[in-house]
Amino acid sequence: MASAITPQATDFPRWYQDVVSTAELADNGPVRGTMVIRPYAYAIWEFIQSGLDQRIKRAGVQNAYFPLFIPESYLAKEAEHVEGFSPELAIVTHAGGSELAEPVVVRPTSETVIGEFMAKWIQSHRDLPLLLNQWANVVRWEMRPRMFLRTSEFLWQEGHTAHATEADAAAFARRIHLEVYDEFIRTQMAVPTYIGIKPPSERFAGATNTMTLEGMMKDGKALQMATSHELGQNFAKAFQIQFQTDGGGSDFAFTTSWGASTRLLGGLIMAHGDDAGLVVPPRIAPYLAVVIPVRDDDDVNAAVATIGRELADAGIRHHIDSGRGNFGRRVTDWEIKGVPLRIEVGPRDLAEGRVTIARRDTGEKIPVALAEVVATVRRLESEIHDALYEGARQRRNANTHEVASVAEAIEAADSGFARLPWSVAAGAEAELKTHAITVRCLQRADGSLPEREDEPGLTALVAKSY
RNA sequence: CGGGAAGUAGCGCAGCUUGGUUAGCGCACCUGGUUUGGGACCAGGGGGUCGCGGGUUCGAAUCCCGCCUUCCCGACCA
Numbered sequence: 001m002a003s004a005i006t007p008q009a010t011d012f013p014r015w016y017q018d019v020v021s022t023a024e025l026a027d028n029g030p031v032r033g034t035m036v037i038r039p040y041a042y043a044i045w046e047f048i049q050s051g052l053d054q055r056i057k058r059a060g061v062q063n064a065y066f067p068l069f070i071p072e073s074y075l076a077k078e079a080e081h082v083e084g085f086s087p088e089l090a091i092v093t094h095a096g097g098s099e100l101a102e103p104v105v106v107r108p109t110s111e112t113v114i115g116e117f118m119a120k121w122i123q124s125h126r127d128l129p130l131l132l133n134q135w136a137n138v139v140r141w142e143m144r145p146r147m148f149l150r151t152s153e154f155l156w157q158e159g160h161t162a163h164a165t166e167a168d169a170a171a172f173a174r175r176i177h178l179e180v181y182d183e184f185i186r187t188q189m190a191v192p193t194y195i196g197i198k199p200p201s202e203r204f205a206g207a208t209n210t211m212t213l214e215g216m217m218k219d220g221k222a223l224q225m226a227t228s229h230e231l232g233q234n235f236a237k238a239f240q241i242q243f244q245t246d247g248g249g250s251d252f253a254f255t256t257s258w259g260a261s262t263r264l265l266g267g268l269i270m271a272h273g274d275d276a277g278l279v280v281p282p283r284i285a286p287y288l289a290v291v292i293p294v295r296d297d298d299d300v301n302a303a304v305a306t307i308g309r310e311l312a313d314a315g316i317r318h319h320i321d322s323g324r325g326n327f328g329r330r331v332t333d334w335e336i337k338g339v340p341l342r343i344e345v346g347p348r349d350l351a352e353g354r355v356t357i358a359r360r361d362t363g364e365k366i367p368v369a370l371a372e373v374v375a376t377v378r379r380l381e382s383e384i385h386d387a388l389y390e391g392a393r394q395r396r397n398a399n400t401h402e403v404a405s406v407a408e409a410i411e412a413a414d415s416g417f418a419r420l421p422w423s424v425a426a427g428a429e430a431e432l433k434t435h436a437i438t439v440r441c442l443q444r445a446d447g448s449l450p451e452r453e454d455e456p457g458l459t460a461l462v463a464k465s466y
Numbered sequence: 467c468g469g470g471a472a473g474u475a476g477c478g479c480a481g482c483u484u485g486g487u488u489a490g491c492g493c494a495c496c497u498g499g500u501u502u503g504g505g506a507c508c509a510g511g512g513g514g515u516c517g518c519g520g521g522u523u524c525g526a527a528u529c530c531c532g533c534c535u536u537c538c539c540g541a542c543c544a
Contacts, residue, residue, distance in 0.1 A: 004505080013537085013538075014537085014538095017537080021477085022477095028535080028536075030534095030535085031535090032534085032535065032536085084543095087542065087543090088542075088543070109544090138544085140543070140544080142542080142543070143467065143541080143542060143543085144540090144541090144542080144543090149544085150543065150544075154544070156544070204544095223544095224543095224544065225544090226544085227544070259544065260544080261544050262544090263544050264544095294502075294503050295501095295502050295503085296502075297502095325502090325505095325506095326501085326502060326504090326505070326506050327502055327503065327504070327505095327506095328502085328503085328504035328505050328506085329502095329504085329505050329506085330504095330505090331503095331504055331505080332504070332505050333505085335504095344503075346502095346503055347503090348503065349503090356503085436540085
């Protein structure tokens with residue numbers, strides 16, 4: 001059987017490209033760095049969107065929408081912010097047939113516009129906390145684009161909140177980080193992450209603290225899967241987000257922002273995919289099962305129709321592939337697309353009153369009685385999720401090495417992650433960088449999320465990254 | 467943005483060095499038939515401004531210049 005996909009071990013970036021195109025996930029757009037998200041990948045994105053959106057709303061946040069165009073002068077109001085984003089801004093200088101008096105930037109993120117309106121809407125401590133989120137596209141002109149992982153335009157959600165106290169802001173950002181991002185990525189995408197805070201060198205431009213979730217891809221590189229920032233009073237001061245305290249005085253609010261993007265699709269591909277293609281975790285799979293008639297035959301077709309009806313009645317997302325193509329061809333097509341379960345229905349199965357259910361994650365083929373199909377599919381949904389998560393967790397742990405020195409960390413980061421005392425890594429960031437290694441995050445020794453970067457005894461997690 | 471490689475049918479490629487028939491091949495696609503338990507077979511068929519623009523020439527896929535796009539390696543990043 002000739003493979004349509006370059007094996008991971010041969011050339012991982014090539015494997016990634018092959019999966020993206022062969023599984024019909026995305027095409028390059030005509031402008032460098034842009035991307036067309038095809039229906040199958042967009043369907044997965046919609047599951048990601050709705051899962052995150054539910055959790056965001058559960059945290060008390062309301063959705064709103066702010067404009068794509070931002071006055072250039074807004075960006076300049078926060079010194080670090082403008083410095084961080086200037087190199088990657090797309091700026092519109094002409095519109096309506098003439099040169100604009102003030103250029104407008106295409107939003108790279110929306111702290112500035114939203115800050116402007118927070119200032120307008122917040123008068124009193126009774127208006128706090130103000131909890132907003134928007135689903136939007138943003139533009140950051142990238143030097144080296146990669147499908148899903150780094151494109152010049154991408155889709156995301158960006159949450160922006162304002163609070164009366166620093167403690168309240170910190171607690172909220174932390175809550176989003178753990179109860180929205182970690183919970184979703186773990187329980188729906190089956191990806192285990194390392195949760196920590198960014199060292200000052202890796203912080204978001206304008207933030208006082210940045211939290212991250214770092215996933216390990218199959219080639220041992222790290223991917224930042226979502227970030228949450230405490231912005232202190234930096235943006236509040238730049239945009240005059242002030243409120244009257246209950247004591248009658250006036251204070252600047254403390255703001256936060258947090259986002260997760262279509263990059264998650266890239267993470268999904270590289271965290272679970274294998275040499276046969278994509279492997280979609282069942283809870284966010286467009287189809288949990290695909291039903292494949294082994295041959296075009298009246299009995300088979302009747303059985304397939306019945307199974308299709310039962311799956312539909314049970315509310316199970318499925319697809320019936322009754323294309324006339326060769327059986328093996330249809331099998332591999334759906335393997336490449338990573339559908340969790342394949343229900344094969346053929347005369348030999350039916351003679352015994354059963355079907356054959358094949359798991360995409362293990363390749364295992366299970367004979368299942370016709371009456372048990374729905375119950376089995378339901379049971380396997382959880383089993384496959386758990387197996388994917390557990391497999392990823394074990395791979396991650398096996399490729400994370402506790403080391404004591406920078407030299408050992410450099411060696412370990414060749415194939416995975418290294419953990420070493422932050423006190424050791426802190427002075428060596430430049431040296432690590434010459435090996436394309438960065439400090440992905442800082443954690444407490446027990447792996448938990450620290451409150452602050454200057455807590456004693458922190459551990460640095462270092463790796464190569466996307 | 468620096469260093470390297472490349473753009474010829476939907477995909478993968480040959481042709482270019484040494485300019486000269488009607489630009490080929492595999493896969494995919496369409497029609498008909500035989501097939502179908504792991505990427506089928508036979509027959510017939512459709513599809514190309516050779517990335518874009520300019521130049522050299524009697525003549526350019528082929529030589530020269532510019533630009534665009536893609537991939538790899540760096541610096542930058544969700």
